[in-house]
Amino acid sequence: MRRFFQKHGWSYLFILPSMTTFIVFVFIPVVWAFIISFQKYSLRSGGRWMDPFYANYETAFTQFGGIFITAIQNTIVYSFFTVTANIFLGLILSSLIQPLSHRLRTFFRAAYYLPAVTSALIIGMTWSFIYNAQWGFANYILRLLGLPLVRWISDPDIALASVTASAILTIPATAVVLYSAAMGSIPTEYYEAAELDGANGIQKWWHITVPLIKSTTLYLVVLYSIASFEVFERIYIMVPSGVGNSTQTIVTQIYNNGFKDLNFGVGAAQAFVLFVMIATVAVFQFRFLQSDVEY
Amino acid sequence: MEKKQKFPLSGMWHILSVVVIASLLLAACATPTTEAPKPSEAPKPTTAPTAAPAATSAPAATVAPAATAAPAATVAPTNPPPPKREAKGGIRKSASGFKGTLNLWVLGYTPGNQFANPFDNAVAQFMLDNPDIKVEITGYPPNDEGFTKLNTALQSGQGIDLLRLPSDRLPGMVRDDLIEPIDAYLTADDKADIFPNVLDVTRLKDGKAYAWPLWVVPMGMYLNKDVFAEAKVDMPSKTWTYEQFVETAKKVTFKRANGEQVYGFAGFVDPGVVNTWALWMNEDVSVRPVTADRKFGFDNAATAAGMQRFADLALVHKVTPPDFGSMKDSDVKGGFTNKQIAMVVDATGFAPQLVAAKANFEIYPIPTYKGAKLTVGAVGLIAVAKVKDDVKRKAAMDLAKYLTSSEVQADVPPGSNVATGFYLAPGARKSVKVNPPLDQFLGVLPDMWITPLIVDWAPLTRLIHPEFQNVIFGKVKAADAMKKITPEANKLISNK
Numbered sequence: 001m002r003r004f005f006q007k008h009g010w011s012y013l014f015i016l017p018s019m020t021t022f023i024v025f026v027f028i029p030v031v032w033a034f035i036i037s038f039q040k041y042s043l044r045s046g047g048r049w050m051d052p053f054y055a056n057y058e059t060a061f062t063q064f065g066g067i068f069i070t071a072i073q074n075t076i077v078y079s080f081f082t083v084t085a086n087i088f089l090g091l092i093l094s095s096l097i098q099p100l101s102h103r104l105r106t107f108f109r110a111a112y113y114l115p116a117v118t119s120a121l122i123i124g125m126t127w128s129f130i131y132n133a134q135w136g137f138a139n140y141i142l143r144l145l146g147l148p149l150v151r152w153i154s155d156p157d158i159a160l161a162s163v164t165a166s167a168i169l170t171i172p173a174t175a176v177v178l179y180s181a182a183m184g185s186i187p188t189e190y191y192e193a194a195e196l197d198g199a200n201g202i203q204k205w206w207h208i209t210v211p212l213i214k215s216t217t218l219y220l221v222v223l224y225s226i227a228s229f230e231v232f233e234r235i236y237i238m239v240p241s242g243v244g245n246s247t248q249t250i251v252t253q254i255y256n257n258g259f260k261d262l263n264f265g266v267g268a269a270q271a272f273v274l275f276v277m278i279a280t281v282a283v284f285q286f287r288f289l290q291s292d293v294e295y
Numbered sequence: 296m297e298k299k300q301k302f303p304l305s306g307m308w309h310i311l312s313v314v315v316i317a318s319l320l321l322a323a324c325a326t327p328t329t330e331a332p333k334p335s336e337a338p339k340p341t342t343a344p345t346a347a348p349a350a351t352s353a354p355a356a357t358v359a360p361a362a363t364a365a366p367a368a369t370v371a372p373t374n375p376p377p378p379k380r381e382a383k384g385g386i387r388k389s390a391s392g393f394k395g396t397l398n399l400w401v402l403g404y405t406p407g408n409q410f411a412n413p414f415d416n417a418v419a420q421f422m423l424d425n426p427d428i429k430v431e432i433t434g435y436p437p438n439d440e441g442f443t444k445l446n447t448a449l450q451s452g453q454g455i456d457l458l459r460l461p462s463d464r465l466p467g468m469v470r471d472d473l474i475e476p477i478d479a480y481l482t483a484d485d486k487a488d489i490f491p492n493v494l495d496v497t498r499l500k501d502g503k504a505y506a507w508p509l510w511v512v513p514m515g516m517y518l519n520k521d522v523f524a525e526a527k528v529d530m531p532s533k534t535w536t537y538e539q540f541v542e543t544a545k546k547v548t549f550k551r552a553n554g555e556q557v558y559g560f561a562g563f564v565d566p567g568v569v570n571t572w573a574l575w576m577n578e579d580v581s582v583r584p585v586t587a588d589r590k591f592g593f594d595n596a597a598t599a600a601g602m603q604r605f606a607d608l609a610l611v612h613k614v615t616p617p618d619f620g621s622m623k624d625s626d627v628k629g630g631f632t633n634k635q636i637a638m639v640v641d642a643t644g645f646a647p648q649l650v651a652a653k654a655n656f657e658i659y660p661i662p663t664y665k666g667a668k669l670t671v672g673a674v675g676l677i678a679v680a681k682v683k684d685d686v687k688r689k690a691a692m693d694l695a696k697y698l699t700s701s702e703v704q705a706d707v708p709p710g711s712n713v714a715t716g717f718y719l720a721p722g723a724r725k726s727v728k729v730n731p732p733l734d735q736f737l738g739v740l741p742d743m744w745i746t747p748l749i750v751d752w753a754p755l756t757r758l759i760h761p762e763f764q765n766v767i768f769g770k771v772k773a774a775d776a777m778k779k780i781t782p783e784a785n786k787l788i789s790n791k
Contacts, residue, residue: 043450044471064758064783132626133617134556134635143554154618156770240440241565243621244765260443261754262450262471 030275037268047265056269060257068270071248072277078164078249079228085168086224087217090175095205097176098183109177116173124237127166128153131238153239156246163238163247167231175220182216183209218289222282229278250274380423383706386697387424393690394427400445400458402675404434409647413717414459414698416707421697428690437461438624439567442753449473455680457691459698462496462674463746465506469499470750475679476503480692488701493723496674499748506676507699508723512642513672513736513743514573516540516659517649522547522557522637533659537577537604540638540662544614547637555635559614562640563624564767566753566760569671569746570640573661575601576744577669584755584784585747591784593759593777601664602766602773610769620767631656642672643720646732650714658735660742668742675720701726751787758783 037056039047050056061068097108115123130137131152139149152162186209194204210217232251239247250270258267382388399418403410411434418430433454435441442464448455449468460468468474477497481504486494489508497506523530528546531539544559551557562571576582578601586592609615616622616630628645630636632652639645640661649656661670677695682688697703701724707717709730721729721737729737746752762776 042471044452044473065779128623134626134630149617151617154621154768156765156768239621240438240623241621242761242764244768244770245761256757259447260439260757262446 033268033271036264037272039265041264041268043262043264050265056265057273060253060266060269060273063266067245067248068250068253068273070245071250071253072273074160074247075229075231075249075251078160078167078231079225081164082167082228082231083221083224086172086175087220089168090172090179090220091210091217093171093176094179094183095209097180105180109180112171112176113173115170120233121237123166123170124234127234128238131162131166153247154243156244159239159243159246163234166238167228167234172224174223178216178220179213182213186212214289218285221285221289225281225285226278229274229281250277380420380706382424383420383702384424386693386700386702387421387706389421389425389428389690389693391686391689391693393686395687396429396431397687397691397694398431398433398454398456399694400433400435400448400455402435402441402459402461403437403644404432406434409651409714410644410719412713413707413719416713417698417703417717420703420706421694425690428694430694437567438565439753439757442567449680452681456682456687457677457679457695459509459675459677460506461512462506462676463748463752465497465676465678466499466748466750467753468678469505473681474505475681475688475692476505477507477679477692477695478503480689480696485696488724488726490723490725493674496745496748497676506678507695509675509677509699510643510718510720510722510727511672511674511740511743512644512720513670513739514570514640514642514661515670515736515739516661517631517639517641517645518657518659519631519634519637520655520657522634525551525634526557526637530657531659535659535662537574537662537664541608541612541614544608544638545612548614557634558616558630558636560608560638560640561616561619561622561627561630561636563622563627564620564760564764565624566757568624569756570642571605573669573671573744574640575605576671577601577661577664577667578604579667583744583747584759585749585788589788591777591781591788593784594781596774598777599772599774602763602777604664606767606769606773609767620764643733643736647714647719650732658732660739668739670739670743671746672743673746674723699723701728704728749788749790751790755784755787758787 036047038053039049039056041047093112097105097112100108133139133149133151133154136152138152142149150158153159190208190212191204194208199207230251231249232255235247235249235252236255242248251274254267254270254274257263257270399414401411401414404414405411406415411432414432418432422428422430433448435444445455445458445460445464446468449458450471450473465474490511493508493511494504497504497508499505518530520530526547526549528543531543535543540560546559547557548559549557562574564571575598579597581592581595582598582601583592592598609619616626616636618626627636627639628641628648631639632649632654646658660668663669677698679688679691679695682691699722701722703717704722704727707713709716715733716730718727718729718733720733721727721740749755758780762771762780765771766773766776
């Protein structure tokens with residue numbers, strides 16, 4: 001034991017602060033939330049076990065006419081389109097800036113990273129302004145083109161699509177930077193060899209670049225999937241009063257139950273459903289996207 | 296052979312890149328002209344649904360006038376400074392002996408706005424009379440998000456001693472044992488002065504009164520006289536019917552020479568408010584969310600007809616802005632103030648803001664339908680949160696009593712930095728006089744319906760709201776929408 005601490009003590013001491021932070025602010029709250037999901041919980045009087053024990057989960061799926069099912073559907077649709085578009089957009093943009101000189105590449109990486117450092121509040125408010133049916137920029141363009149006005153975030157049929165489009169058109173900063181870095185690490189010999197074999201630009205990109213950055217793609221797919229499943233602030237800011245139930249997502253439902261109705265048990269149950277969904281998606285993504293590519 | 300990497304930017308290029316990026320950051324961070332989002336700021340000037348259970352001739356309980364957030368591009372109010380103050384004693388002086396801080400939460404409060412100034416003035420006077428007591432004010436917006444913030448603070452028991460709230464939020468808080476009863480602090484003079492049916496609004500568990508009635512807030516129709524003049528349309532009669540209202544709205548829906556569209560009518564539709572409800576509830580007396588036998592009352596033909604009639608303002612008559620049904624409150628108020636909307640339905644709290652902005656407006660009653668007069672409203676209340684410290688509780692009660700008295704009206708008169716004085720709606724006491732233009736609401740008080748006192752009023756409105764929106768959007772028929780939510784609504788109404 002003494003030898004163990006002599007050999008590894010300092011290592012554990014250095015990771016102690018982050019581990020403590022993780023345990024106190026992540027692990028314990030997650031476990032506590034799981035426990036609360038089986039209780040009727042009040043801030044003032046604590047928790048009472050539900051009878052039957054799964055009652056909160058049942059309520060989560062049946063309350064308000066099954067709005068949670070709608071929220072799950074909306075979330076899946078939103079995630080599918082934003083993840084796909086963000087990966088594709090990130091890949092295209094980073095491929096376009098890769099051949100540039102180092103200085104220009106650095107400039108564009110910094111420029112494309114701006115959305116990541118801009119407050120989500122500002123982005124949401126800006127898109128609210130763009131989408132305003134009466135005086136928004138989008139309808140201003142439509143008016144100039146002689147096209148009819150669109151109720152971007154007040155038509156239940158297209159509100160979710162509008163919110164999704166706003167997410168897609170907010171440049172995927174992380175994807176651009178990570179892809180750009182990954183592309184920079186691909187040895188140039190592969191491209192030279194491909195050129196000798198008569199490959200054109202597209203062929204080189206498809207057969208060399210894309211496979212060799214697959215691990216980055218996997219990372220980004222998982223990252224963006226988690227982020228898109230947890231979409232909240234964009235909806236909360238752009239459509240605060242809702243648009244029928246067409247913009248309800250899983251996290252807005254968690255928020256409504258947990259903070260508006262103070263129904264922490266049901267909110268926690270919904271949060272655990274979200275956790276299971278994200279974990280399932282991540283496992284699938286690792287299973288099907290993970291592979292080593294070597295040349 | 297490996298290609299040699301070029302080294303990073305030289306000094307000059309580095310500086311240039313930083314300058315360009317900084318410029319882009321500043322441009323990106325420019326806030327849009329729309330209202331700040333709900334969560335933390337932008338007090339909305341809407342009043343919560345009104346309370347007042349008994350439909351007596353006394354003013355019905357309505358939602359406290361919401362402090363409206365300053366709409367975009369309004370004229371900056373040019374109020375004179377507050378009057379010079381000195382300690383005056385009387386009910387302003389707390390006999391509690393408390394020394395410390397009282398945390399007062401105020402609906403719609405944002406420092407400097409027309410809704411905040413009354414309370415800032417009143418609190419300043421109270422602190423002058425009680426040098427050992429400091430009062431800190433926290434604002435919360437009058438919408439669903441604001442009530443969420445309030446509930447969370449109450450549940451946590453931290454940082455909130457007394458609160459201004461609308462009456463329909465009180466039952467849930469009393470059920471959760473978050474509010475102190477006031478009976479022990481009501482004097483005989485108070486009981487004689489407060490309108491009895493208004494005080495009855497606050498009697499919940501065990502028949503105890505759980506809040507100090509502050510004012511009664513009905514909804515009214517605001518008409519922008521400048522828009523009417525521009526459209527060359529005469530102001531309608533104040534005994535107008537719904538049909539006349541629709542015709543008027545059509546006449547004042549027009550396009551300006553510069554292409555800007557002006558709309559005849561708008562109102563804020565949100566789960567936290569019932570601003571627009573009177574315009575369709577006047578279909579029939581049976582159109583009420585809760586029946587006498589505690590069932591969901593909107594599942595009937597009259598409600599369907601009324602709701603559809605209201606939705607037709609957008610779907611058939613096209614007198615509403617394209618986002619009507621999901622507009623932000625700031626856009627409704629801003630549109631009215633900026634002469635883009637001719638008529639809006641709102642509570643009394645909008646009036647002081649318009650006065651401060653020197654808007655040319657008039658307040659009308661809600662148009663009648665088949666002879667039926669109706670407005671909706673609530674009672675604004677000041678409640679004291681559960682406080683363990685007896686001395687602190689007494690101090691909080693003293694402050695609440697002062698804030699709901701006629702003395703506070705004398706201390707915060709109109710003409711100071713408060714356009715209409717302290718009271719932003721007809722007071723709940725006989726001794727409180729109403730200042731113009733709020734006196735224009737007095738006539739509608741006898742016809743005011745107050746939102747029912749049920750503990751799950753908030754979830755019930757959240758259940759009704761998306762269906763109501765879908766009716767306005769034309770996605771569903773009103774009858775089908777209300778039928779769909781009836782089982783869940785009955786469950787919520789029966790919760791105790």
